[in-house]
Amino acid sequence: MSGSIQDTFFEECEDLLEAMDEGLTAVEGGEHDQEVVNAVFRAVHSIKGGAGAFGLDELVGFAHKFETVFDELRSGKLEFDAALIQLLLRSSDHLADLVATARDGGTTDEAHHNVLIEALQKYIPEEEEDLTFEPMGLGGGMGGGFAPAPIVDDTERDYQIRFQPLKEMYGTGNEPYFLFQALSDLGEVDIKLNDAELPGFDAIDVDESYLSWEISLKSSESRSSIEAVFEFVEGLCELSISSDGDADDEADALAALNAAFGTDGDDAAPASEAPAAPFEAPVPAPEAEVSVKPEEKASSPKAETAKTEQRGPKPTLRVDLERVDRLINAVGELIINHSMLAQQIANLDAGDVRDVETELEGFKNLARDIQEGVMSIRAQPVKPLFQRMARIVREASSATGKTAKLVTEGEATEVDKTVIERLSDPLTHILRNAVDHGIEKPEGREAAGKDKAGEIRLTASHRSGSVCIEIRDDGAGVNRPRVKQIATEKGLIPENAELTDAEIDNLLFMPGFSTAKEVSNLSGRGVGMDVVKNAVTGLGGRINISSTPGKGSTFTIILPLTLAVMDGMVVSVADQTMVVPITSIVETMRGSDEMINNLGADGTLLSIRGNFVPICDVAGALGLRGASDQQPGVYLLVETETGQRSALAVDDIFDQRQVVIKSLDGVCGNIPGVAAATILGDGKIAMILDPESIIAASPAAAAFDTERRMSNAIAS
Amino acid sequence: MPSQAEAKKADQEVKHTQYSEFVSFAVTGQAFCLKITQIREIRRWSPVTILPHAPSDVLGVMNLRGAVIPIYDLSARFGLQQTEATERNVVIVVAVHGKQVGLLAESVSEIISINPEEIQDTPQVDSRNTMEYIQGIISHNDTMVRIINLDAVISAPEQVML
Numbered sequence: 006m007s008g009s010i011q012d013t014f015f016e017e018c019e020d021l022l023e024a025m026d027e028g029l030t031a032v033e034g035g036e037h038d039q040e041v042v043n044a045v046f047r048a049v050h051s052i053k054g055g056a057g058a059f060g061l062d063e064l065v066g067f068a069h070k071f072e073t074v075f076d077e078l079r080s081g082k083l084e085f086d087a088a089l090i091q092l093l094l095r096s097s098d099h100l101a102d103l104v105a106t107a108r109d110g111g112t113t114d115e116a117h118h119n120v121l122i123e124a125l126q127k128y129i130p131e132e133e134e135d136l137t138f139e140p141m142g143l144g145g146g147m148g149g150g151f152a153p154a155p156i157v158d159d160t161e162r163d164y165q166i167r168f169q170p171l172k173e174m175y176g177t178g179n180e181p182y183f184l185f186q187a188l189s190d191l192g193e194v195d196i197k198l199n200d201a202e203l204p205g206f207d208a209i210d211v212d213e214s215y216l217s218w219e220i221s222l223k224s225s226e227s228r229s230s231i232e233a234v235f236e237f238v239e240g241l242c243e244l245s246i247s248s249d250g251d252a253d254d255e256a257d258a259l260a261a262l263n264a265a266f267g268t269d270g271d272d273a274a275p276a277s278e279a280p281a282a283p284f285e286a287p288v289p290a291p292e293a294e295v296s297v298k299p300e301e302k303a304s305s306p307k308a309e310t311a312k313t314e315q316r317g318p319k320p321t322l323r324v325d326l327e328r329v330d331r332l333i334n335a336v337g338e339l340i341i342n343h344s345m346l347a348q349q350i351a352n353l354d355a356g357d358v359r360d361v362e363t364e365l366e367g368f369k370n371l372a373r374d375i376q377e378g379v380m381s382i383r384a385q386p387v388k389p390l391f392q393r394m395a396r397i398v399r400e401a402s403s404a405t406g407k408t409a410k411l412v413t414e415g416e417a418t419e420v421d422k423t424v425i426e427r428l429s430d431p432l433t434h435i436l437r438n439a440v441d442h443g444i445e446k447p448e449g450r451e452a453a454g455k456d457k458a459g460e461i462r463l464t465a466s467h468r469s470g471s472v473c474i475e476i477r478d479d480g481a482g483v484n485r486p487r488v489k490q491i492a493t494e495k496g497l498i499p500e501n502a503e504l505t506d507a508e509i510d511n512l513l514f515m516p517g518f519s520t521a522k523e524v525s526n527l528s529g530r531g532v533g534m535d536v537v538k539n540a541v542t543g544l545g546g547r548i549n550i551s552s553t554p555g556k557g558s559t560f561t562i563i564l565p566l567t568l569a570v571m572d573g574m575v576v577s578v579a580d581q582t583m584v585v586p587i588t589s590i591v592e593t594m595r596g597s598d599e600m601i602n603n604l605g606a607d608g609t610l611l612s613i614r615g616n617f618v619p620i621c622d623v624a625g626a627l628g629l630r631g632a633s634d635q636q637p638g639v640y641l642l643v644e645t646e647t648g649q650r651s652a653l654a655v656d657d658i659f660d661q662r663q664v665v666i667k668s669l670d671g672v673c674g675n676i677p678g679v680a681a682a683t684i685l686g687d688g689k690i691a692m693i694l695d696p697e698s699i700i701a702a703s704p705a706a707a708a709f710d711t712e713r714r715m716s717n718a719i720a721s
Numbered sequence: 722m723p724s725q726a727e728a729k730k731a732d733q734e735v736k737h738t739q740y741s742e743f744v745s746f747a748v749t750g751q752a753f754c755l756k757i758t759q760i761r762e763i764r765r766w767s768p769v770t771i772l773p774h775a776p777s778d779v780l781g782v783m784n785l786r787g788a789v790i791p792i793y794d795l796s797a798r799f800g801l802q803q804t805e806a807t808e809r810n811v812v813i814v815v816a817v818h819g820k821q822v823g824l825l826a827e828s829v830s831e832i833i834s835i836n837p838e839e840i841q842d843t844p845q846v847d848s849r850n851t852m853e854y855i856q857g858i859i860s861h862n863d864t865m866v867r868i869i870n871l872d873a874v875i876s877a878p879e880q881v882m883l
Contacts (some may be wrong), residue, residue, distance in 0.1 A: 112772055338787045627773035668788045672782060672820070676774055680788050682782060688782050690770040 014055045016109045016323070021048040022101050026094075026392045029097050034555075037085050039384050046075040052104065056239065064103045067118065070125040084127055092124050098396050161192070163223050164248045169217035177367040187234045192224025217243075240665075253654065326422070329382050336376045337570075337665035343369050344686030360417045376570070379512035384419035387465045389476075390429060391416050396460060397433050401440035408447055409440050409460040418465035419470050424544055424564055428474070431537040431548075435476050435560050436461065438534070443558055445482030453555065455479065471546075471588070474562040486660050508552045512559075514538040542697070545571075545586075545680070573664045573693060574641070574681070576655040579629035582691045583655075584664055584683055591642045591650065591694045593658060611652040618642065622654045626699045627678050643696040643699065651700045655680055667691065675704050740834045745857060745866050746813065747827040749801040752866045754833065754859075759815050759871055763829055766810040767865060783823055785814065792823040798874060817875045824874075835863050840868065 028045035053068035074093070077083040099113070099121050106113050108153040166188075170181060188194050197219040204215065222231065228246060235244055261447035347365055350358055393414040396412040420428075444450075444459030451457055485506060492498045492512045504512075512518060516535040541548045546564035565571060565588070574593070594613070602610045602617065610617040620640070640652040664683035667690075669676065680695035744763075745754040769781035769792050776795035782789050791826060796804045804810065804825055812823040840857040856870035 114758070239750055334787060341787070629771070629773060669782075669789065672789050673772055673775065673779065673791050676772060682770070684784050684787065684789075688784050690782050690789055692770065 013060060014044060015104070018052055018104045018108075021052050022104065022388050023095075024393065025052075025097055025100070026046040028396065029094055033090055033094065034083065034269050039079060040352040041097065042075060042079040046072060046079060047073060051099070052100065056104075056107065058215065059238075061103075061107045063113075063118075064100075066106050066124065067096075067103055068100060070129065070567065071100060074125050074128045077128060077130065081365070082130070082498055092121070092128075094396075094399060096121050096125060098399070101396075128387055132262070134173055161223050162248045164220075164222040164228070164231060164246055166220040166222060166247075167217065167243075168220060168235070169243040170238070172212055172214040174238050175214060177241065179238050179241065184234055185218075185239065187218070188222060188231070191226045191230060191234070192222050194223075195221045224709055233667040234645075242562075244302075245520065275586060278567070290531060298642065315708060320568065324382075329379070333376075333383070336372070336379050339372045340376060340663075340665065341684050341688070343372055346586065348686050355584075356624065371573065380421075380570070381419070383422050385425055386417050386419050389414040390425050390432070391463055391465070394432055394436055397436045398440060401437045402444075402459075405441055406446065407444050409461055410458050410465060411436070411442050412463050413463045415465040417616045418467060418472065420564065421466070424472070426545055426563075427540060428562075431540040431562070432463075432474075432476070434534070434537045435604045436463075439476060439478040439558070439560075443478040443482075445481050449481075453481075459613050461552060468563070472564045474564065475559060476562075477557060478559040482558050483510050483513065483550070485552075485554070488512055507551070510552050514548070531654050538717060548596075570663055570665050571693075573662065574658060574687070575660040575662060575664075576623075576639070576661065577643070577657045578627070578655050579624040580656075581629065581657070582689065583623070584691050584693045585641055585643075585653070585655075585696060586680070586693065587661065591644050593639065596638065596640050597653075613642065613652075614648075618650045618652045620644050620652045620654050621700050623678075623694065623699060624654075624656075626702045643698075643700070645697055645700060653696060653699065664691075664693070732866050740836055743835050743866075743868070744813075745830045745833055745861070746811070747830060748802070749796040749827065751801070751831065752861075752864055753795070753826070753869050754866050755813070755815065755869050756869065757832065758799075759817070761814040761816050761821060764812045764814065764823075766806050766812055766825065768807060780806070780825060783812070785823070785876065786820060788821060790821045790823050792813070792825055793875070794825045795874075796825075796827075813869060813877075817871050822875050833866070835859055835861075843867075 025045050025048040028041050029050065032045070048067050050073045052070060053065050056064040056068060062457055071093075074083070074089075078085065099118065101112050121123075125414045138693055153405065164351075168181070168184070185194065199217045199219060200215065201218070202215045203209075209215075224231070225638075228248065231246055235242070295472070343365070347369075348366065350361055358400045395411045395413070398409050402409040439461050440459070444461070445453065447457045450459065461480050462475070462477040464473075464477070466473050466475075488509050489498070489504065489512070492509075492515070493500050493502075493516065497512065497515055497518065498504065513534045514537070518534065536549055541562055541564070544564055547560055548563075550558060551561070552558040573592060574583055575586055577583070577584060596611060599622070600612050602612060604610050609620045611620050612618075612700040638656045639653055639658050641658075642650060642652050642656055644650050662686075667682045667684065669682050672682075677691075678695060678699040679692045680694045682690050685691050741832075742757040742794045743754040744757050744760055745752055747753075767783075769783045771781045772779060772791070775781070776842040778794045780794050783792050794804050796802060804827070806825055809828065811826055811829050811830070813826055814821055814823050816822075839859050841859065842857055843852060843855045844858075846852070854870055856873050859866050859868065
């Protein structure tokens with residue numbers, strides 16, 4: 006149980022870290038107003054609160070320092086300057102590391118930790134230093150807390166506390182017992198349970214909260230210390246505290262409490278702001294299944310300004326990914342089911358079926374609508390991914406002694422969640438490379454008449470059914486003579502090879518290529534770009550590089566919108582029905598004998614309007630029949646990533662339709678030439694082909710493929 | 722006392738497993754069986770989709786209510802002759818390594834109850850495949866029934882094709 010609560014905490018942390026990053030990015034961009042600062046403060050504070058509950062001391066300690074600096078900022082005692090912003094950014098990175106360490110185990114760089122703590126300490130006023138941090142005692146520690154200034158005296162007082170938890174409090178995993186325990190640390194307590202509201206057994210709603218407690222406390226502590234005990238459940242309970250000493254002022258005290266618990270913030274005095282940021286406990290709703298994310302400020306009982314509402318994210322729903330996937334599967338089934346029905350009605354000898362067909366058409370449209378809707382659930386904006394990338398650039402530039410700035414565009418572009426997850430590593434690689442190899446040293450940039458700080462532009466956009474991610478740097482561009490020289494030295498290309506500029510640029514993606522003169526920490530292990538390429542092709546995407554010497558390089562990644570459906574051409578190959586992704590097909594044609602030309606022993610070329618394109622027999626490449634009994638049939642002209650064209654020979658083309666992709670992972674491992682499978686209208690499974698690897702596997706095509714020749718050279 | 726409770730539980734388990742039910746079936750004339758709990762369903766054979774570059778004992782993949790599951794020819798897997806599958810053959814769908822897998826058999830015979838004590842170790846014979854895939858043998862109605870070691874027959878998914 007505690008494990009799952011902790012999971013929820015870490016999930017929350019991700020959102021909070023995101024909110025923090027967002028705020029800091031805004032700060033970096035020059036927005037220093039109160040709302041931004043408050044947002045970051047709240048995020049850090051919530052992380053600290055949760056971490057405190059799980060005893061993550063290191064995290065709590067650091068978050069506290071971080072938060073304190075922000076508290077100074079928002080109370081106006083401290084002003085933003087460039088150095089501070091850099092420190093805050095680095096601290097936020099470190100905080101994310103600490104969270105990751107707490108979640109996954111391992112250790113963080115202690116020296117780095119201490120350096121940051123020390124740096125943060127410089128911004129914290131002296132008196133704060135003496136206060137040892139206690140999570141529960143935060144309100145008292147932050148210099149006063151609630152409105153009536155605490156009168157610290159040693160005289161014991163009798164406090165009367167009425168505490169009635171709302172049902173939400175139990176939903177957040179808070180436990181009255183621990184609160185009482187904390188109270189008993191303050192003095193002598195006498196706790197009475199009031200179960201008067203408890204209904205009869207048959208009327209009881211198990212999710213409802215019926216119990217309340219009357220507590221009398223004898224303590225010399227101030228009222229704010231008592232309030233601090235309840236800080237973590239504020240807003241989740243009805244609480245009243247009165248003491249005999251100020252019984253007359255009870256009305257005032259209540260008013261003060263209301264101010265603190267009910268409507269804090271803008272109109273409250275600055276001193277009361279610190280504890281006012283409510284701890285946003287992870288709120289797994291009582292329904293347990295779908296937990297509604299307490300979106301930032303939405304759950305805080307606080308008057309919002311219109312401005313914050315605009316900035317705050319829309320309310321969202323957190324759902325187990327598996328549920329969505331099950332839904333997607335079911336919808337896929339629905340669509341297959343529709344095709345089956347349609348097929349059977351077509352086969353039916355029942356006279357006039359027009360009405361049925363009309364209804365069936367409606368059914369089809371509904372199914373498509375549902376499918377699109379479900380797919381869009383999986384789609385997520387690339388914003389969090391891009392935000393993480395800002396950090397990569399930051400770290401890479403500080404490690405290389407260069408100045409680089411990441412500018413992001415199109416952050417709202419939505420991409421399938423899996424794509425986003427698996428895009429993180431390739432993007433990291435590319436960005437590191439851009440900083441390490443692309444951007445010049447500041448001196449070099451000045452000499453070239455550029456701004457001292459390099460700029461890397463990360464853009465996401467939708468482009469005709471695919472997602473386009475572009476990474477553009479304004480560095481030196483690919484050093485082509487050097488790249489060619491290295492490729493020759495490493496035997497990747499023959500010495501006298503004549504390559505076009507684009508071909509040279511693409512050498513970067515070859516396995517075992519690395520241009521760094523010295524191996525640096527960041528890149529230059531020689532595993533960079535070919536890993537990137539593999540990751541992108543693994544997602545069904547393509548990557549291209551273009552470069553202008555002196556002006557910079559651009560990497561373009563084109564990805565399918567979703568991994569769950571795609572448009573395919575249904576073909577027949579050796580009596581098997583197969584699907585070829587439509588994206589890779591340039592054109593289709595029926596071949597005739599005159600169009601086929603032999604070359605060498607077993608090479609055949611297809612002549613298309615005067616151009617000769619190698620023919621690749623799909624059945625032969627898949628081992629479904631001998632390559633020799635190839636019959637001229639139908640040709641699919643496809644273009645590979647390197648721009649090479651090949652003609653895939655298939656027996657026939659049936660149809661073009663949207664198919665639901667079923668992964669073969671775990672079913673039969675990796676099959677060369679096959680990307681995945683799908684289920685057709687008749688319930689049969691069809692293989693989805695991967696033209697790229699079919700061509701690579703085809704011996705006839707290999708002879709014409711320079712890239713293939715190159716990789717042979719590595720192998721030998 | 723927890724130890725007592727555990728002992729009791731273990732005791733119950735022993736009693737529970739005293740008689741296990743097995744489904745027996747024929748593969749190229751030989752009788753084999755699988756524990757009934759390993760079997761998800763039994764289906765009539767219908768043509769499958771061929772997997773390119775698949776080993777001879779992998780017949781292809783089949784659509785089982787929207788899931789793509791691989792079908793193995795048990796006979797070929799055991800080193801016997803390859804089955805010419807017809808409508809009269811059956812596909813036994815089993816769950817193994819968290820996946821569903823179909824096994825082609827000639828025909829299903831019956832459900833038999835076996836006392837674990839009756840299970841005999843596989844005698845040493847000169848066939849490594851057999852030794853690996855057979856967990857033990859039992860005598861049932863004077864015929865020998867081989868108990869299949871499913872984990873060995875179907876290796877973990879990653880290694881299936883390698």
